[in-house]
Amino acid sequence: SSELTQDPAVSVALGQTVRITCQGDSLRSYYASWYQQKPGQAPVLLIYGNNNRPSGIPDRFSGSSSGNTSSLTITGPQAEDEADYYCNSRDSSGNHWMFGGGTKLTVL
Amino acid sequence: QVQLQESGPGLVKPSQTLSLSCTVSGGSISSGNYYWNWIRQPAGKGLEWIGRIYTSGSTNYNPSLKSRVTISVDTSKNQFSLKLTSVTAADTAMYYCAREVVTAINWFDPWGQGTLVTVSS
Numbered sequence: 111s112s113e114l115t116q117d118p119a120v121s122v123a124l125g126q127t128v129r130i131t132c133q134g135d136s137l138r139s140y141y142a143s144w145y146q147q148k149p150g151q152a153p154v155l156l157i158y159g160n161n162n163r164p165s166g167i168p169d170r171f172s173g174s175s176s177g178n179t180s181s182l183t184i185t186g187p188q189a190e191d192e193a194d195y196y197c198n199s200r201d202s203s204g205n206h207w208m209f210g211g212g213t214k215l216t217v218l
Numbered sequence: 219q220v221q222l223q224e225s226g227p228g229l230v231k232p233s234q235t236l237s238l239s240c241t242v243s244g245g246s247i248s249s250g251n252y253y254w255n256w257i258r259q260p261a262g263k264g265l266e267w268i269g270r271i272y273t274s275g276s277t278n279y280n281p282s283l284k285s286r287v288t289i290s291v292d293t294s295k296n297q298f299s300l301k302l303t304s305v306t307a308a309d310t311a312m313y314y315c316a317r318e319v320v321t322a323i324n325w326f327d328p329w330g331q332g333t334l335v336t337v338s339s
Contacts, residue, residue, distance in 0.1 A: 143325045145265075152314055152332050153265065158325035196265055198326070205278045207255075207267040 112136060112201040114210035121216040122187055130182045130213045132197030140200040142180035144173060147194045147212075156195070157182060184215075192217045220245040222315050222330035230309075230337050236302040240315030240330055247296045248273050253318035254298045255326060256289060258311040266311075270318060271298055305337045 114134040122128035132142060141160050145153035155164055157173035160180060170185045180197055197210040226238035240254070247254065256268040269279035271289045279287045283302070291298040302309060312334050316326040 141323050145326070152329040153326075154329070155325055155327040158327075159323035162323070164327065198265075206280060207270075209257075209265040209267065212264045 112203075112208060114197050114199060114208055116195075116197060116210035116213045118211065119214045119216065121218055122184070123218045124189065125186050127183065127185050128187055128215065130184075130195050130215065132180045132182075132199075132210045133178055134199065134208075134210075135178055136199050136202050136208075137175060137178050137180050139202075140204065142173070142175060143198045144171075144180075144182045145196045145198065146191075147196065149193075153196060187215070187217050189217050191215065220317060220328060222317065222328060224313060224315050224330045224333035226313075226333060226335070228334055228336060230305055230335060231339050232306055232337055233304055236300070236305050236309060236335055236337070238300045238313055238315075238333060238335070239297050240299070242296045242298075242317075246293075247291060247298065248293045251320040253320060253324075254289075254291065255316045255318050256300045257314045257316055257326075257329075259314070259332075260308075260311040268300065268302075268313075272320075307337050309335070310337045311335060 144157040146156050147153040160175040161173040172183045174181050194212045196212045201208050221243045223241045230236045253270040255270040269289050271277045286303045288301040312332040314332045316329040
């Protein structure tokens with residue numbers, strides 16, 4: 111099916127490690143990107159091509175992919191990392207984009 | 219550094235056409251290997267990809283919106299535009315424009331700050 115599935119909400123204690131996952135059949139064929147969105151702001155690119163981090167993004171953010179699942183890992187999250195996280199990839203046609211439903215991360 | 223800025227009416231009546239523009243600054247819209255995209259987000263909900271246009275003018279649209287969407291580019295103004303016809307309240311959302319970097323991977327960066335469009339009589 112052409113959809114990306116994310117857990118709606120995840121919580122993590124300050125300084126612990128959290129993994130946010132994204133599942134979809136198209137991830138077997140296409141790369142995933144991850145975006146962070148804080149309240150009232152536009153999304154910001156965090157990870158592209160499954161595991162590449164743009165300049166300026168802290169190295170506590172990393173990405174990985176296996177089979178139909180792409181993952182965003184935050185190692186030692188900070189309070190400022192509390193945000194919504196969206197995965198993104200192509201649909202089965204390869205010519206259209208789709209986003210996961212988003213995961214709201216709470217840092218306790 | 220390339221920046222994108224959306225503009226257009228914040229209020230559109232039902233059944234009418236929503237028209238937005240995205241102005242690109244800090245670089246030419248016609249240079250480089252990029253798609254120019256529109257993405258929207260209803261309040262409190264997730265992101266929905268609307269469609270994109272390549273510098274050559276070729277387009278791709280979300281199949282669920284394809285019958286109502288047109289994306290065009292005006293290189294003289296360094297802008298690209300979105301038209302969405304026959305709008306309803308379900309089209310009320312924050313609308314973002316974003317540049318898609320075309321490589322073997324592709325990704326959206328940067329994004330505009332977004333513009334809120336409300337469909338209401």
